[in-house]
Amino acid sequence: MSHQPDTDHYLALFLNDTPLMDVRAPVEFDKGAFPCSENLPLLDDLQREVIGTRYKDAGQDAAIALGNELATAEIRDARLASWRTFVDAHPDGVLYCFRGGLRSKVTQQWLAEAGFTMPFVEGGYKAMRRFLIDSIDQIAATTKFQVVGGFTGTGKTPLLAELENSIDLEGIANHKGSSFGKQIGGQPTQINFENSLGVRMLKLREVAHPYMVVEDESRAVGRCGLPLSLLEAMAIAPVVVIEAGLEERIERLQREYVDEMLVAYQCHWGDDEGYLKFCAYLLDAIEGIRRRLGGERYQKLRGSLETALQSRQLESVAGVYRDAIAQVLDQYYDPMYRYQLDQKKERICFRGRYAEVVDYLRG
Template sequence: MLYIEEVLLDDVLKKGLSSFSFIDVRSPSEFLADHLPYAVNIPLLNDEERAIVGKIYKTKGVHSAKFKGIEIVSPKIPFLMNRVKNVVNKNKKDTIMYCWRGGDRSEAMVAFSKLAGLNVLKLKGGYKAFRKFVFNFFECQLGFSYRPKTIVIYGPTGSAKTSFLRTLKLENFPVIDLEGAAAHKGSTFGFIGEPDFKHVTQKSFETKIWKDFYISNYNNFVIVEGESKKIGKVTLPNSLYTLMKNGINILVNPSIDFRVQYTLDNYLPYSDENSIFTALSKIKKYLGYRKVTELYNYFKQKQYTDFVYNLLVNYYDPLYKKSLPNKIDYTVTYESIEEGLKNVKEILVSIFDNYTISNI
């Protein structure tokens, strides 16, 4: 009899996610909606096959559904095992498989793998256990048993604040990348240049921002970008939003010339005409027909500097001023990314030091 070893999520998290390879055996659409960090998808059944088995389950019962599943999967076993073998051999780590709730799909894949001589483990409770953990983190832990000091970086559109945050993250500052997780820049035009936006779900968003907390080892500080409650099509967890509202606020505020050039260099508004026109139609109620027509003409005539300047001054800036908190603790001015990043780092180090001294 095959022995299938199960591993608990708590034990995996304590040892570290990066210590394992994860194989998600659910269908591609389930995987796309959300999955464990670092997981690869090797589906036992694709979406169409899963639908067939599900229909039989509803009409003929569990035994007929399982038999149909065996019929579908059997010819694919060598192909599936070669993919599993590649993961096991490439990563040289303990490999953990999971399905929706640690049921038949992961049980079958682990069994096939064992028969093929591949040493793999099964996640007890499957993806459902992981999702429950992430949900409980935001609902029951963040802001309660774990209450980090939150540093919120605000800045008008084109101020390079997202660039600052991502550079800080690469340098191991405890950054929670909200816009990266949402695949959205947090505005009417925010979906442009974000190919992953169409796949983002509330669950995948929460998983990604939880991962940022996790890889920072639940730091006493977290650094986030100032955002509204909603980013694109996802919503900030209440616990995180509350912490942000009570955070230490830094405003990065370069000149309008810097902002126009940065926007032209990084957001490439002229690369997707259909998206630009769709976004312009959405802001007509804010700017009025005349202003939107003026923007449209700038764009059509390839007067991109005028287009961006007027969009920033007439649309983004008035909205942004309304969203700023009443209290700004630090203001940073600069004329280059290097200068701005240097100034932000100096403030962050000062905050960290002051907090450490005050708690000695």
């Protein structure tokens, strides 16, 4: 393989979805990494801790000596095998450690001795992370946004999927932003959420749309907090409102949160285990709106839902769900969102049905 120079061209790495080999320890990777990255560590968590302590106590040379001592032939062969597999699969790949220092150079050296070349990212994870955070702030400050609003169930998320210039914050956060919003796989860490958001914003900036479209969100989607710079940009952006009748909204919510969710759970875990996890998801969601329903109404709805779930009567499950959602929409979500929209009335630039809003935003 021909030699590729080490790189600090962070923008190109993210725009091109360059495969990234993360040689940091698993504990570091789990806290935060980048899209298109795979963790193939030089040091495991314990080795990293021991060598780090030696570095602090006795300096770099002593740390390198200990690293060489710990790198038995068996460990070295195992590391090289995984790295070579990555290189074979991704000849355009790039490796990185935390700061683009010793671990990157050792990995690169071991690969070279085995006949493979792979560039590393100068500045490492720390520099790439800083680049993404700065990019979010810079793009948020210099880009026009359109905010899509509307009552719960009007189809804001599907609408975003139809637009090339949208940022699906709920998709990136893997959460639909309500008590019923938990998704299979759980949410990314805050760092991973921000990293994925930064990459999406960079890609949209390159396409040079007149504006970016986002859904009207609060400070957090589930447990993922929106960057302050983006929140500030959204707070002054024009608002486009999707309008839909109550029955249409309930039908959409039933389809998304019962019918499609059951299919997703069973596809992921199989019929029986998937159904049990689907039951737990719905019961947890009902628990999440307990206070909004009130004690007596909650007990009645939960009892009806448990009975329907036990008998696998999906039509009954959907019926109970419809009752719960209709009540919560009427008593909590709709009044809350009506108030929020009223606070933004000066910024509302268009109202219309789903298709009309799509046409407006594409125009």
